[in-house]
Amino acid sequence: MATKQNVPAEERLFSLVLALLETDLGLTKSDILSTVQGYRQRFALGGDNSNLERQFERDKDDLRELGVPLETLESPGEPGNNQLSRYRIPREGYELPDDVRFTAEETALLGLAAMVWREGEFSAESSRALLKLKGLGTEASETVLSYVPRLRARDESFEPLRSAIDRRRRVAFDYIKPGQSSPTLRTVDPLALFLFQGRWHCYALDPATDTRKTFLLRRIVSTVSTTGTEFVPPSGDLADEGLQELLSLWHERTATVRVDPGTDADTRLRKRRDTTVDGHTFTLHFVDLALLADELCAYGPEVTVLAPSELAELVTRGLDSVVAAHEGAQDG
């Protein structure tokens, strides 16, 4: 075993996993720092190891993030003394259960599911999930190769909210409510994220009123700051509950429009979720009136709002502002 000074990070992490998987009683921090490959080369016997201790803390976070269940066993004699704590990785928590194996079709589908994410942290996580899947050795059936799906989460608040959900931290951000022109500061406990009609929403608990609210990420106009307050999320499938809550609003709220036959608006609004068609009159569902107005503005003269009147006003105002911004020969 070469005792080179620069052991690559993956070798140190790999050695840490091996050592902690193999031990039943657990290893103390000083056992780890003084003997495990990658630490021991930098361990100063009887000296200052604070850098190395910080490295160990980061490595523990990395392993947990990767799904390696790292256990800390407190010393029965002196709980709270972390010099005496023992660390181990319980085999049953680490290994994929025997009954979790995937067929060739499932493997193909999971490969495709991982491909959906091409950007950001979700993409890194799906790539790692894919590596684990490949390690199982099942070859994917080839029926799904003709798909190239892509889903994005480009809202800047997406990752900060996701990490706050993981860490159960209360967050604060500026939010513009539909119909308002200036933002208000919101302080909430984020519970879940979900995608509905192509837009990301955050389902959250407002601790001041103890009510659950849904925020559209596109309307968050400041950075998301994490407060020091930790919360305990309620149990249940929160992402699905949020989605269902929004869906019931969606079913409740309708607008009627008249559509010119044979136009792009006709073709596409007809295929919009839950649209009902009566001749040239379409009933559309929505959650956010302002967003529906923008969507309809794009169709220009191909669609006319019949009701509600607020929607007609929003569309008129939107179109008027587009006209105003493009009138005159401001050719630069």
Place this chain on the structure above:
Amino acid sequence: MAERKRQPQARDKLTFLLSLVPFLIDHQRVSVTEVAKVFDVTPDEVRSAVRLIAMSGIPGDTGAYQHDDLFDIAWDAFEENDEIVLTHLIAIDDAPRFSGRETAALIAGLQYLSALPETRDNQALASLLAKLARGSSSAPQPVAVESKETDGALALFRDAVARGVQVEFDYLNAAGVRERRRVDPVRIESIDTDWYLRGWCHLRHAVRTFRLDRISELVVTAETSTGSAHSVSIPDTLFEGGPDDVAVTLDVVPAALSLIEDYLPPAASVESVGELRRVSIRVSHYHGLKRLIAGLPGLVTVVAPAEARRAVAEWAAAGAARYADSTH
């Protein structure tokens, strides 16, 4: 939308090592090239991972990494035949679980794919989701994607691609022109809520992208695809440019830049003009542009050319005129 290959980081490399060991255990004797193919990495990456594994182990009773405390491989097979045989195992017997975040990424991905015919079997999908949840080391992160009805056209296209036959359909393009198209379908792509067919268009003699929600009267023919699509490479970006494209200058509210990102060329320059950002996009005609701009009122303004400004103004004015009678 160029797809950048991410540099693997220590976490990715560790995941590779932890996944590779059980794979090697299962396969007993396997070539480096085979492993490279399965994991989609280079043979050199496989070789260096195998060397690292072969020299790794546990400190052991002596704390000195004795020979018996390390993995070992059949070195002759490795160095002479480029084959991997593990001869001594340490600590790892089985594949690792998925993390809560990884599981969430897969589950949300599967939910997104609910429009595909492959996920139509709800029971099979439910069993797969349940299995994923059981294989997660912690509760999957609460992230969900609205599920979609299976689109009948998707199933027909998938089938046509698999069998290599031509399809025919009415297509309403952004200019509002409806034409019968005959296409060699190549693949089905999506961006967020929009699904597209890409293929060789017999009418245009070129690779074209068709929005599924603008397709109607679809027929799968019995005629074999011509293979013309294979003579050209299909770009990764969905909106390919043409030689006759016109450059259009836009002023964009900073927060709205991400909304037009798909239209920006890779490495587009973004200039600050007061509070706004000035960018240039290329469009094949103004029919798509006027819809894009009218749908982003107050967020994006066309600066030049004048003809494009006029097209947008006329489109929006025609829309507003529809309300002229009722707003008195």
